[in-house]
Amino acid sequence: MAVIPNKHPMPAQDPVVRAKNFNEVALGYDEETVVAEASRCLQCKKAPCRQGCPVEVDIPAFIKLASERDFAGAIKKLKEKNALPAVCGRVCPQENQCEKYCTVGKKNEPVGIGRIERFCADWELANGVLPQQVAEPTSKKVAIVGSGPSGLTCAADLAKLGHKVTIFEALHVAGGVLMYGIPEFRLPKAVVQAEVQNLKNLGVDIQVNAVVGKFATVDQLMEEGGFDAAFIGTGAGLPYFMNIPGENACGVYSANEFLTRTNLMKAYKFPDADTPIRVGKKVAVLGGGNVAMDAARTALRLGAEESWIVYRRSKTELPARHEEAEHAEEEGVKFAFLTSPTRIIYDDNYWVTGMECLRYELGEPDASGRRSPVPIEGSEFVIDVDTVVVAIGQGPNPLVPRTTKGLECNKKGNIIANLETGATSKPGVYAGGDVVTGAATVILAMGAGRTAAKSIHAYLSGK
Amino acid sequence: MYKILKKEVLAPTISLFDIEAPMVARSARAGQFVILRTIDEGERIPLTIADFDREKGTITCVFQEVGKTTKELAKFDVGDSLKDFVGPLGEPSHIENFGRVVVVGGGVGVAPIHPIARALKEAGNEVIGIIGARTGELLFWEDKLRSACTELRVTTDDGSYVRQGFVTDVLKEVIEEKGDIALCVAIGPLPMMRAVCNLTKEYNLKTIVSLNSIMVDGTGMCGCCRVTVGGQTKFACVDGPEFDGHQVDFAEMARRSVIYKEQEQIAMEHHQCTCGCGGGK
Ligand SMILES: Cc1cc2nc3c(=O)[nH]c(=O)nc-3n(C[C@H](O)[C@H](O)[C@H](O)COP(=O)(O)OP(=O)(O)OC[C@H]3O[C@@H](n4cnc5c(N)ncnc54)[C@H](O)[C@@H]3O)c2cc1C
Ligand SMILES: Cc1cc2nc3c(=O)[nH]c(=O)nc-3n(C[C@H](O)[C@H](O)[C@H](O)COP(=O)(O)OP(=O)(O)OC[C@H]3O[C@@H](n4cnc5c(N)ncnc54)[C@H](O)[C@@H]3O)c2cc1C
Ligand code: SF4
Ligand code: SF4
Ligand code: FES
Numbered sequence: 001m002a003v004i005p006n007k008h009p010m011p012a013q014d015p016v017v018r019a020k021n022f023n024e025v026a027l028g029y030d031e032e033t034v035v036a037e038a039s040r041c042l043q044c045k046k047a048p049c050r051q052g053c054p055v056e057v058d059i060p061a062f063i064k065l066a067s068e069r070d071f072a073g074a075i076k077k078l079k080e081k082n083a084l085p086a087v088c089g090r091v092c093p094q095e096n097q098c099e100k101y102c103t104v105g106k107k108n109e110p111v112g113i114g115r116i117e118r119f120c121a122d123w124e125l126a127n128g129v130l131p132q133q134v135a136e137p138t139s140k141k142v143a144i145v146g147s148g149p150s151g152l153t154c155a156a157d158l159a160k161l162g163h164k165v166t167i168f169e170a171l172h173v174a175g176g177v178l179m180y181g182i183p184e185f186r187l188p189k190a191v192v193q194a195e196v197q198n199l200k201n202l203g204v205d206i207q208v209n210a211v212v213g214k215f216a217t218v219d220q221l222m223e224e225g226g227f228d229a230a231f232i233g234t235g236a237g238l239p240y241f242m243n244i245p246g247e248n249a250c251g252v253y254s255a256n257e258f259l260t261r262t263n264l265m266k267a268y269k270f271p272d273a274d275t276p277i278r279v280g281k282k283v284a285v286l287g288g289g290n291v292a293m294d295a296a297r298t299a300l301r302l303g304a305e306e307s308w309i310v311y312r313r314s315k316t317e318l319p320a321r322h323e324e325a326e327h328a329e330e331e332g333v334k335f336a337f338l339t340s341p342t343r344i345i346y347d348d349n350y351w352v353t354g355m356e357c358l359r360y361e362l363g364e365p366d367a368s369g370r371r372s373p374v375p376i377e378g379s380e381f382v383i384d385v386d387t388v389v390v391a392i393g394q395g396p397n398p399l400v401p402r403t404t405k406g407l408e409c410n411k412k413g414n415i416i417a418n419l420e421t422g423a424t425s426k427p428g429v430y431a432g433g434d435v436v437t438g439a440a441t442v443i444l445a446m447g448a449g450r451t452a453a454k455s456i457h458a459y460l461s462g463k
Numbered sequence: 464m465y466k467i468l469k470k471e472v473l474a475p476t477i478s479l480f481d482i483e484a485p486m487v488a489r490s491a492r493a494g495q496f497v498i499l500r501t502i503d504e505g506e507r508i509p510l511t512i513a514d515f516d517r518e519k520g521t522i523t524c525v526f527q528e529v530g531k532t533t534k535e536l537a538k539f540d541v542g543d544s545l546k547d548f549v550g551p552l553g554e555p556s557h558i559e560n561f562g563r564v565v566v567v568g569g570g571v572g573v574a575p576i577h578p579i580a581r582a583l584k585e586a587g588n589e590v591i592g593i594i595g596a597r598t599g600e601l602l603f604w605e606d607k608l609r610s611a612c613t614e615l616r617v618t619t620d621d622g623s624y625v626r627q628g629f630v631t632d633v634l635k636e637v638i639e640e641k642g643d644i645a646l647c648v649a650i651g652p653l654p655m656m657r658a659v660c661n662l663t664k665e666y667n668l669k670t671i672v673s674l675n676s677i678m679v680d681g682t683g684m685c686g687c688c689r690v691t692v693g694g695q696t697k698f699a700c701v702d703g704p705e706f707d708g709h710q711v712d713f714a715e716m717a718r719r720s721v722i723y724k725e726q727e728q729i730a731m732e733h734h735q736c737t738c739g740c741g742g743g744k
Contacts, residue, residue: 171680171682172507172546208547209547210549214490215486215489215490237682237683237684238683239684241696248696250719253686253687254686254687256686257679260679260680260685261679265504265507266504271726273504273505274505274506274730275679278726350715397682397683399682
């Protein structure tokens with residue numbers, strides 16, 4: 001049988017239509033397509049794809065089951081390694097991970113591993129979640145701080161091992177960035193909440209509106225709350241700003257605020273939902289990562305006439321997932337490459353009216369291996385914008401590190417944890433995800449949660 | 464959860480709730496705040512902790528009806544539950560024995576100044592309290608403040624109760640009269656805190672204010688609450704809400720506080736025409 005050279009295309013909403021709504025962009029394969037795509041897999045013995053998956057999903061095995069229409073079997077296989085396949089199938093940067101190493105991809109397009117994964121997970125959500133085995137209760141209690149992918153995964157694994165798990169989440173819903181950051185049109189919130197419900201079914205207690213370091217410190221949870229161990233997965237939620245003049249003017253948002261108002265608080269439904277947002281006519285988003293793409297695409301959906309990505313390097317260096325940048329472009333997001341702002345201009349009422357920028361050129365490669373941007377002197381120019389969204393990165397929130405005795409952090413404020421075990425400098429306290437690595441990916445955070453769960457289980461069993 | 468155990472209407476448009484929230488009450492301290500939501504898809508609004516009872520596990524909030532959410536909140540009754548309630552947020556007030564201090568509460572700011580006055584007095588300070596309102600009808604907690612302070616002075620803008628004058632007029636008299644005062648703490652509407660700071664600057668009297676910038680998460684995640692203090696950007700929700708008033712860029716704060724004015728108006732109109740009570744007409 002001849003190999004089909006290309007991935008089966010992902011059905012998607014028309015760009016013109018979707019740029020005006022918050023419904024999911026990629027619609028997912030149907031059963032016939034998923035079987036056809038699964039049949040493109042060569043079932044390689046060595047399965048190079050697996051080395052690209054941070055949690056080593058048994059890719060050929062689950063794909064084989066999918067090709068045989070045994071979706072229950074496929075999801076079971078997936079879940080052995082990946083606690084959140086409906087999420088990962090949608091948001092993993094597959095082109096840099098599993099699919100990058102796929103044998104088929106050497107000459108043709110790789111197997112659409114993520115798309116098949118998503119289908120299997122959605123199949124399970126639609127057909128009822130398969131029963132999960134829970135071990136005998138152990139009488140040990142574990143506190144999980146933060147309910148992002150790292151915390152959710154760690155909680156699920158420990159609950160299955162019979163431990164009593166409580167998640168403490170600062171916001172009013174669980175899910176972390178999956179709820180407040182990644183937009184509805186890429187990751188429907190119902191999908192995330194189905195995973196959260198799954199956890200509750202395992203007996204995990206989820207306390208929302210619980211800011212650790214405020215209502216109680218980690219030490220208090222362990223000493224007074226009776227927790228035998230703790231996992232910290234508080235993410236990288238602290239927004240960085242450019243530190244340029246005018247950045248506090250009205251109309252300048254951090255990407256976190258812009259996306260939180262929209263996703264978590266549902267400002268796109270205003271006034272039916274109470275939280276407002278001001279999007280203006282012409283929006284400039286500073287940065288070139290996934291967060292920036294999400295903000296720029298969100299701006300269009302909120303009614304902006306123009307939405308610009310302003311990035312100081314060139315298109316080849318864009319850190320965003322390829323597919324996301326492409327989707328953004330299709331929807332009408334414009335790109336100003338080799339450009340960076342020097343100050344934000346505002347009117348008498350302190351409202352943004354423009355942004356002064358410098359043009360850049362690419363110089364020598366820097367420590368990250370990418371060519372570093374060098375400003376061109378005297379190239380100042382002004383662009384008219386009335387909203388600016390700063391999406392240049394996030395650091396760890398200092399609340400937990402600052403209030404936990406004996407928890408070592410690095411200079412940037414990230415918690416220092418052994419990457420093989422998740423252990424921190426404090427006995428019984430483990431950490432993982434963005435708070436340890438800095439802003440990374442969902443699957444890496446999940447992997448870290450899983451690693452820590454193993455160590456915590458070993459620690460509790462020896463206690 | 465978050466059940467309302469007591470409701471009191473303190474003045475027209477100003478109400479008090481005791482809310483069941485043991486997790487918050489166990490570690491609440493003067494100067495901190497909570498964020499609440501009344502309903503699903505409602506806004507997260509910050510309110511200062513006006514009092515707390517660790518044993519009963521309750522938090523007292525006093526709020527003024529100014530827009531959609533606070534008007535909706537005012538309709539809640541004993542036995543009703545709030546959707547969400549999180550805290551204690553922000554840094555607590557710095558309390559020590561300074562000697563002689565003045566606390567100034569304006570309008571609804573009388574409520575949050577109360578636990579601070581009490582804590583300062585318990586720490587051994589001589590606490591001179593000044594409270595004021597636009598008109599006598601809007602003044603509340605005079606008794607509570609009288610017992611929390613060593614000495615209390617009351618004023619109204621229109622002179623309808625006790626005397627006529629702004630809290631700054633009274634503050635000036637107190638400063639002139641008493642001389643050495645170690646610290647001033649002022650909470651109230653933005654223009655009032657600004658006026659207090661302008662006055663105390665003249666006397667080189669260190670002044671702490673509690674900033675009510677617009678907030679979303681209250682945990683340092685969004686940067687919505689940023690304020691410029693001493694030339695540096697701070698997040699009011701985690702670095703504050705209390706700051707050295709002489710360092711605060713009040714002009715910036717004032718402009719940022721009206722960012723959503725248009726939308727707030729829309730929200731109010733939308734609210735009034737759907738609630739079925741025929742209100743707002
Ligand atoms: C807009 C955006 C788009 C992204 N797109 C992608 C993508 O397409 N693909 C991808 O792989 N990755 C993407 N990422 C990155 C990915 O979402 C993160 O790497 C991942 O969510 C990190 O997971 P985490 O568990 O470490 O923390 P988070 O998801 O950040 O969750 C941390 C949680 O802890 C809570 N918390 C913090 N402090 C406290 C406290 N003191 N007490 C209690 N709770 C606390 C927070 O409220 C939050 O809910 C994106 C990130 C953003 C912001
Ligand atoms: C730390 C802090 C403590 C506060 N303590 C009290 C208190 O004890 N009692 C009290 O009556 N009020 C307090 N406020 C103000 C209170 O939060 C606002 O009155 C409330 O959010 C208004 O909501 P609304 O929907 O009723 O009105 P809106 O129509 O939304 O707004 C009316 C006014 O309230 C301000 N406001 C709107 N949204 C917010 C927000 N998310 N955060 C802050 N201000 C906002 C706006 O500047 C506007 O002028 C506090 C604010 C902060 C930040
Ligand atoms: S979890 Fe992500 S990297 Fe692993 S197989 Fe699935 S899509 Fe690929
Ligand atoms: S490398 Fe590609 S073809 Fe080979 S097993 Fe993995 S997915 Fe299938
Ligand atoms: S309210 Fe979001 S950072 Fe302060």
